[in-house]
Amino acid sequence: xxxYKDVLETIEMVEREHLDIRTVTMGISxxxxxxxxxxxTAKCVYDTVCxxxxxxxxxxxxxxxxxxxxxxxxxxxxxPVSLICAPFAGQADLVGKALDDAxxxxxxxxLGGYSALVHKGMADYERTFIQSIPEVLAxxxxxxxxxxxxxxxxxINMDAVGLMGKIIKQTAEATADRDGFGCAKLVVFCxxxxxxxxMAGAFHGVGESGTVINVGVSGPGVVQxxxxxxxxxxxxxxxxxxxxxxxxxxxxxxxxxxEAAKRLGAEFGIVDLSLAPTPARGDSVAQILEEMGLExxxxxxxxxxxxxxxxxxxxxxxxxxxxxxxLSGAFIPVSEDIGMIESAEKGVLCLxxxxxxxxxxxxxxxxxxxxxxxxxxxxxxxxxxxxxxxMINNKTTAVRLIPAPxxxxxxxxxxxxLLGRAPIMPVHNQSANKFVRRGGLIPAPIHSNKN
Amino acid sequence: MRAVVTVVGKDKTGIISxxxxxxxxxxxxxxxxxxxxxxxxxxxxxxxxxxxxxxELSALAEECRAMGEKIGMSIHIQxxxxxxxxxxx
Numbered sequence: 001x002x003x004y005k006d007v008l009e010t011i012e013m014v015e016r017e018h019l020d021i022r023t024v025t026m027g028i029s030x031x032x033x034x035x036x037x038x039x040x041t042a043k044c045v046y047d048t049v050c051x052x053x054x055x056x057x058x059x060x061x062x063x064x065x066x067x068x069x070x071x072x073x074x075x076x077x078x079x080p081v082s083l084i085c086a087p088f089a090g091q092a093d094l095v096g097k098a099l100d101d102a103x104x105x106x107x108x109x110x111l112g113g114y115s116a117l118v119h120k121g122m123a124d125y126e127r128t129f130i131q132s133i134p135e136v137l138a139x140x141x142x143x144x145x146x147x148x149x150x151x152x153x154x155x156i157n158m159d160a161v162g163l164m165g166k167i168i169k170q171t172a173e174a175t176a177d178r179d180g181f182g183c184a185k186l187v188v189f190c191x192x193x194x195x196x197x198x199m200a201g202a203f204h205g206v207g208e209s210g211t212v213i214n215v216g217v218s219g220p221g222v223v224q225x226x227x228x229x230x231x232x233x234x235x236x237x238x239x240x241x242x243x244x245x246x247x248x249x250x251x252x253x254x255x256x257x258x259e260a261a262k263r264l265g266a267e268f269g270i271v272d273l274s275l276a277p278t279p280a281r282g283d284s285v286a287q288i289l290e291e292m293g294l295e296x297x298x299x300x301x302x303x304x305x306x307x308x309x310x311x312x313x314x315x316x317x318x319x320x321x322x323x324x325x326x327l328s329g330a331f332i333p334v335s336e337d338i339g340m341i342e343s344a345e346k347g348v349l350c351l352x353x354x355x356x357x358x359x360x361x362x363x364x365x366x367x368x369x370x371x372x373x374x375x376x377x378x379x380x381x382x383x384x385x386x387x388x389x390x391m392i393n394n395k396t397t398a399v400r401l402i403p404a405p406x407x408x409x410x411x412x413x414x415x416x417x418l419l420g421r422a423p424i425m426p427v428h429n430q431s432a433n434k435f436v437r438r439g440g441l442i443p444a445p446i447h448s449n450k451n
Numbered sequence: 452m453r454a455v456v457t458v459v460g461k462d463k464t465g466i467i468s469x470x471x472x473x474x475x476x477x478x479x480x481x482x483x484x485x486x487x488x489x490x491x492x493x494x495x496x497x498x499x500x501x502x503x504x505x506x507e508l509s510a511l512a513e514e515c516r517a518m519g520e521k522i523g524m525s526i527h528i529q530x531x532x533x534x535x536x537x538x539x540x
Contacts, residue, residue, distance in 0.1 A: 009538075066508045
């Protein structure tokens, strides 16, 4: 029989501290769907996704009821669409539409994988595919897109970085009536991972098996509460407490992942040990950092606190799960975290500090609104900076910026729901045009030569 | 299959009776039961066997929640594995 403390702790984590399984994501390979024409391929893609994931909503609802833990999101990731559309890249939008329709049919909120991997070079069909992204994100609701522009092994493809600055601007303009909402569904990566369960950057890598279940856990509120309980602890004790808490959270994720995989006829892929915030108060990574002793997130000391938090979460989580993967770290999406929003509104949290924070945690400059008149070259330069941090540090970094059309510093964008709201953050006005327009490849760092 | 029923709330007369009758009506067999009062708050944990239960665990969870609301307590039923997973190495 269990003891009171353990049982009541679990109940309290769920009821008061927002413990949940953030996402159960089914990865589906679309490689068997390639047909002679775009129309036939789109039909097969729709049928495959609807068939393989047909029970995902029901199974996760059952699991949530049986184990007493909420499962917030049910999602699907697919093989990068640029690969299955290579012979007819000009009609990739048909496959995008089919995927969006499949997501609606399944009753899931997002489906990821309208993606291209161009970290070393960009073939003509990939360029054509990437150029379709703004229109496809504007004309679909639930489809998410990502582009990998660099890696530690290959360097940074600055031609792709230059192109993505323009694509982000076009996506914002194509969804100007919704504050550039399309950009919230578009991620630019360096060192993208093949088994990420979190949106908007999820896709199903070609190294994965046919159908896989990846689970993302969460629980910033649980960690914050654990820290609150030991107000006078030193940092070693704090790290231990975070480790123990991460262990428990991850164990819950592993249990759900294995059971979901069994019931859905898929392989168990990974558990992603990420602390993913939501705009709800008490479900914030920023508030954890403030509980650790910062007056306001973004002030001096933030990077050190975040580094310790991120490392302790991983240490606890790795022990708890047989297979760890995905992004695995603390997320710092500005619009999705009440503490980050409030700090940005006060002018404490700025883009430069966020960039420093991304060097010690996953995943990057995430859900940040910038002025609508920010140039494509400036956005490319921001992407290049972030990709450089990822490339040199052998980690995943990403950029999800929203250049909100017609808005400037002092305004805010509001996407509602899990995507939250974000004050417009200033960017530097000095140009990086010449650097960005040089194009070519930033060579891989010396430490990538390990063979 | 075994599950854990927890009943938490302000102490009053007849809680155990109401909850055990509710479970018996659904052919849920109580294997172990322990109960305590902490600061006027009643906390009860039961290990139950669902092998002859008249409904699925997910449906039972919903009925427990509704029953809890009716008698002014918080009642949960959860698969025992969640506690095994989270609280043992």
